[in-house]
Amino acid sequence: METFELILFLLTAVIASSILDKFLPPLSLPLVQIALGAVLALAVPTQLEWGIDPELLLILFIAPLHFNESRHVDSGALWKNRWGIASLSVGLVLAIVAACGATLHALLPAVPLAAACALGGAMGSTDAVAVTALTHDRRFGRRHEALLKGEALFNDVTGTVVFQCCPTILATGSFSLLHAGEEFALDLFGGFFGGLVMGLLAWGLLQVLRRTGLDNPTLHVMLELLLPFVIYLAAKSLHIGAVIAVVASGLMLSLLPQRHTAATARTKLQAQSVWTTLEFVLNGIIFVVLGMQLPRLLEPAAEGSLGDPATLLGVVVVLTLVLEGVRFAWLLAMDVRAAIASGKGARSCFAPAALRGTLAMAFAGAKGGITLSLMLTLTAAAGLSASGQATLVSIASGMIVLTLVLADFAVPALTPSKRSAKRTRDRVDAEIDLTLGVMASIEADAHLTGAVKGAVADVVDEPATVIVMHRYAEMLEDLAPAASPAAAARARAEVARVRGLYDQLDGIARRAARWDESEGGIEGEESPVAPSLSDQFHQMRETHDAVEDVQAQALVRELQLIKAMVADDSIDAAHAKDLRNDVYIQQLVLD
Template sequence: MVVPTFELILCIIAAVVLSSFLSRFIPKVSTPLVQIALGVLASQLPFFPDTELDPELFMVLFIAPLLYLEAHEIDKGSLLKSLKLSLSLAVGLAIATMVGVGFTLHAAWPVVPLAAALALGAALGPTDAVAVSSLSHEASLSQRQVGVLKGESLFNDASGIVGFQFAIAAAVTGTFEVGEAIGEVFISFFGGAIVGVVLGLIINWLFETVRSLGWETTTTRVLMELFLPFLLYLGAEAIHVSGILSVVAAGLIIRFDRSGVGPNVARTNIVASSVWSVLSFALNGAVFILLGMLLPDAMEASWNDQQISNLTLLATILIVAAVVVGMRFAWVAAMLRITRHEVTRERRRMTKERWRSAAVMTFGGPKGTITLSLMFTIPYTLADGEWFPMRDELIFIAGGVIVVTLLLANFLLPVVAPKRGTDDSRAITEASIEVLRRTVEELAERVTPDNRRAVMAVIDSYTKRITRLKHRLGAIDPIGFSELQIAALEWEKDYVKGRLAATKAQTGEQSVDRDLEIEACERLLDQIMTSLRHAVTDHDSAHAIWQIKGRMRSLQRRIKILSSRVNNLIRKNTPMLSEHQIYAHMRTVQTAAIDNVIDHLYDEMGKSTYNTEYCSALLLDYRRAEATLKARPNMGATTEMITQIEEIKRESYGIELSVIQDMLEADDITRSQARQLRKNVYVMSVAADSSI
């Protein structure tokens, strides 16, 4: 029998994988919201295991490694430049939110004790680091804004947790010693940071020593890296300082010692980066899936309580959310107003752009899983044995505020900081060059004595593409150029379809030449149609239906070719066509199709449909492809090499797509740029665009 915990883990992983697919089809909705919705849906399914959150286990299992990785990968330069503002938000605003929410909630709903209301305010102080990291995919945030938000999310967890713990202690015992509380906060906050720095320096020395002695292997190195955040958190908590701050400080110090040369070092670095990438995506998704699973149960008790009006609960959520968002906006605006310019050292007036920046950083601070996990630690009883007052209602309010802030971040942030409608041509061309460069590096890692010549030929083609892009940099709009590329594919398709129809219309007995022509045209047409289906990135229903029909026609063509060959084999009507014959004839048809496209491009240069410069550039590409095809001998001895090159080409396109996805997840490119880059890969994947 499968253990329920194991079933739960499998279900959560399945939901995370599903969310990655769904996010591609609903790009306007951020991935965290999709994952929360999946979590809510999963909690209502009868076969989904019940979930109980152990807050301490949640902090060490999820939050510690995520914050550790976030601290390690954050831009240290941007963090230092915005450190004052980040710490102001992480400490000053967290305390102000605690006080503001506490007194407002107690005044609006006196049945809630002041200490309990202050605890809710403290829990609503931390922003969600995971959600913050995904916001720049949905909106156009400056480097400084991203740095401030990420810096705040790294440091405010500790201040929120400490404030929450003291507020709960006051609510449970009924007493609160200000002096003692301040001392404990000081020790927990700075003690955690010091422990993290010291351990980080020791770990750096240890990693360097292990590598210098030759004891390091890929397996042991990756396992040591994965072990670190848990060790740091548990070690700091054991000596009663902030485990969160210890993890963050160590993450900023530890550098994983990615220096060094040689295949072993390169292999270790590649594997470590890949493992952390997969782990962070899985943990990020699991956090929000769990949040969605826990919200219904957390809010159900209060919603079904007949003694409390649901309207009162909803109104309270809106009031608390308004206080949280309003105080954050006022605080950020005040800090922007009093902060001096880096060069002139003068305070600047609040312009329209600076008010917009304040709004961006306001909506860019949603609440999340740490808030809910803190609320679940509220005890059920007080020190005198009485039930903790309004426990379920406080959890309900916290859950509602989390949803409100996430919705504001998802739908209002793109309004105040909209993505550009079209990508800057220079930016996307530079991104294309970076994708090709990384693809070449990956191909170079895969060279073996058997495939060396084929891989070098493919790398040479990538080098030529990089050179052409560098010459084209700043001169050609890649979006307009890709539209012409798609039109050229359409011309190829029309030519091959016409040639295929003419061959099928021939009457008389079947011949080897006729079968060869039909199969070569069918295969080439299938390649072109596949490229066209991927190159066109419309997302309407008509385009989806067109794609489905296209795949069905492709499947029909393949089945028809296969059945025809089997029939000929059984009846022995005509000799079986060899792959060498089909391959050679495909090149003949392809060369003729390229000639047809070249004629079209010459005609278009005299019209106004497409930019003459685009036509000239694409004409050069097709001329190179034509010269390469005509220079290829069609003898069987070279077919094996050509086939190997084609296989490596297909592999290289897969590498390009994975590099684009990695750059998107690392926030190096926008979603729009990623779509454009993917479309370029699909267009290039048609054999006619090859310059090998």
């Protein structure tokens, strides 16, 4: 029962954080969730007060989120930038390990160098969950975006292997490069190729179910939800990289051919809806849990039992600056190399816009659940005192928070949002023209669609047409603030006209509803016979069916108008694709 209450508690916290996010616009949702988790941990005792199993954190949250992310990543862009991703996943991680390890050992000589490098290994693992949550709405360049996503998916292998080697060094005082290389190869290549095989087997299972007629949307979605957990556990039993196996299986499923029929489209739409909800819940829970762990992990440092709190805070700040500085220098060197190879010259990388993009990439490598799960396993490291363990965990927790804060404030300041990039004035004006054209076609077809027989319809022609036009008027109202003055004026004039028609329709409906109160009619007016209850229900049903007919016809006209606007260069192909996708979704919902 306590576990069930904890689940409800976490779900409630995620919902509350989503509401709070609307009132705290300067903060991103992950930071709101972390802050809420910390407040709840101080106010409400839960099972998480005594910590969380790091392995459970990986399989329950990281595995499904990595699996879903890898299925939708641009595999072509990953392959094109494979050497850059390898550089970030191996070279940059080792540079971070060396820089952070040496800096921490120099600042706190009591911390052994191997233990300091263990912290560096944990910090080398960029968290895909945190990166996706903090940067999904930011517009990086195509190359930078591919590098960032590839790094987040693959770089935890190098950091994990380095982290796992450090306790051995602490316990034995020796280091075997051959053993470390074997561990790295088994985790990376074993996990990658093992994941590809398991992804192929999963694809084959889905194909068999589909061909035998056993597949249906519900079964398909349930199998998709189950796959990352099965693959993770299978990889752990084979002693290969479990997280990499999950990522590789997702990539394999995205590359293998899929049938494109109406049934598979409906299944894909349902699966996407389920995964979107699950992603929101898991992302929220992992950040709330992270926030709930922070008070427990930072409490020894705050109380002074680990030394001067100001000193520890200074160590956290210095190490975070070193971490971000190494990332920036490495990324800048990669950009210079890419610019020279493309013939642009190294000087183009030092232009203000280019430097802003590189700096945003550096800050975007936030740390999160993987780093925390690794550091929590450090408590079993031999040769490290309890106070030393607590010091490292507290420093790591502080760095996690600081990297998240930097990403939250620096990345939006350095890069434009995808929404604002798409919401240009020309695009908004084009959407207003499209909406006005659809509304004009609806009105022109009023004598052919949406006819309703009955007392109300006898007074106002085509009420269903007015209802659908009112829906499009609401879209115009949303578009007007971002439009040019001329387009906004046309939109607002049409909104006012349609509102007048809708108010007339609403007034007639209210008059019909007052028959019972007036007992036969309104004083001073002719008193027609009041409709019976069955007549009113029948009329409501007819109106509903007519509204759907008009809406379906309007969507067909919208697709025709989009095609015409592409032909006369009013909108580009990318904008037309976005608009058509919106229409297709509405058509599916209408069906």
